Amino acid sequence: MLTRDETVLLIIDVQGKLARLVHDSEALVKNISKLVRACRILGVPVLYTEQYPKGLGVTVDSIRELLVEEAPFEKVSFSCCGAEGFMQHLRTINRNEIIVTGIESHVCVYQTSVELIEYGYNVHLITDAVSSRSRDNRDIGIHCIETAGAWVKSTEMVIFELLKIAEGEQFKAISSIIKE
Template sequence: MITPKDTLLLLIDVQGRLAKGVFEAAKVEGTLSRLIRACQVLEVPVLVTEQYPKGLGHTIESLMELLPGNVPVEKLAFSCCGSPEFMHRLRSFNRNDILVAGIETHVCVYQTAVELIEFGYNVHLVTDAVSSRSEENKNLGIRCIEKAGASLTSSEMALFELLRVAEGDTFKAVSKIVKE
C-alpha cells in the first residue's frame, strides 16, 4: 500500500504538440490535472521531466500552471534515469513508491519504469494518466511495464489508496477533485 510520505508522482514528458497528439489527449490531460491537484492536497511531491524541450516544446501550460516553482528536468535519454540530474532530484525526495504518468507509454514511460524497477523503486503505473500516439502502443507499453514488475493502478485507485479513510478535510478535498 502506498502512503503520502513514501510516494512521489513522476510526470514524464507531457510536452507541446506531442501531448496534444496522443491517444485520448484531452482525457489524459484532465486526469493528469486531477492527479497533480490531489497530490498537492496529499503533500505528495511531483517531479516533472521534459524530453529535448528545444525540439518538443515544454510541459503543457495547463499542467505547469498547477506546479508553480516546479522546474522540469530536461533530458535527452528516453529513460529519465539516463539523466544524472533526474537521479539526483529523485533521490533527494527519499521516496520509494513512484506513481508514473506521462507520455509516451511505449518509449520514455516504459524505459523509465523498467530502470526505476532495476534501481529498486516500487513503480505504480497510473494507466489512465499515460498515453502514446496510438492506442496499440499505449496498451503494449502498459503490458510490458507490468511484465517488468510494476503495479498497475488508476488515478482514482491511487488517490484513495493514499487517503486510506473517508473522513476529514483531506478526504473531502481529494474526493471533490476526483469527481470533476
C-alpha cells in the first residue's frame, strides 16, 4: 500500500501536439490533473519531464498550471532516468514508491518504469493516466510494464490508497476532485 511519506508522482512527457494525438487524450489529462491536485493536498511530491521541448512543445497548459512549484526535467533519452539530474533529485527525495503517469506508454513510460524497477523502486502504473498514439501500443506498454514488476492501478484507486480514511478536510477536498 502506498503511503504519503514514501511516494512521489511522476508525470512523463505530457506535451504539446503529442498530448492531443494520444488515445483518449482528454481522459489522460483530466486524470493526471486529478492526481496532481490530490498529491498537493496530501503532501506528495510531484516530478515531471519533457522530451525535447524545442521540438515537441512544453507540458500542456492544464497540467503545467498545476506545476508552478516545479521545473521540468528536460530530456532526450526515452527513460526519465537518463535526464540530467533526474536520478540525483529522485534519490534526494528519498521515496521508494513511484506513481507513474504520462506518454507514450510503449516508449518513455515503459523504459522509465523498467529502469526504475531495476534500480529498486516500486512502480505504480496508473493505467487511466498513461497513453500512446494508438490503443494497441498503449495496451502493450501497460502489459510489458506490469510483466516487469509494476503495480497496475487506476487514478481513483491510488488517490484513495494515499488518503486512507473517509473523514476530515482532506477527504472533503479529495472528494470534490474525484467527482469532477
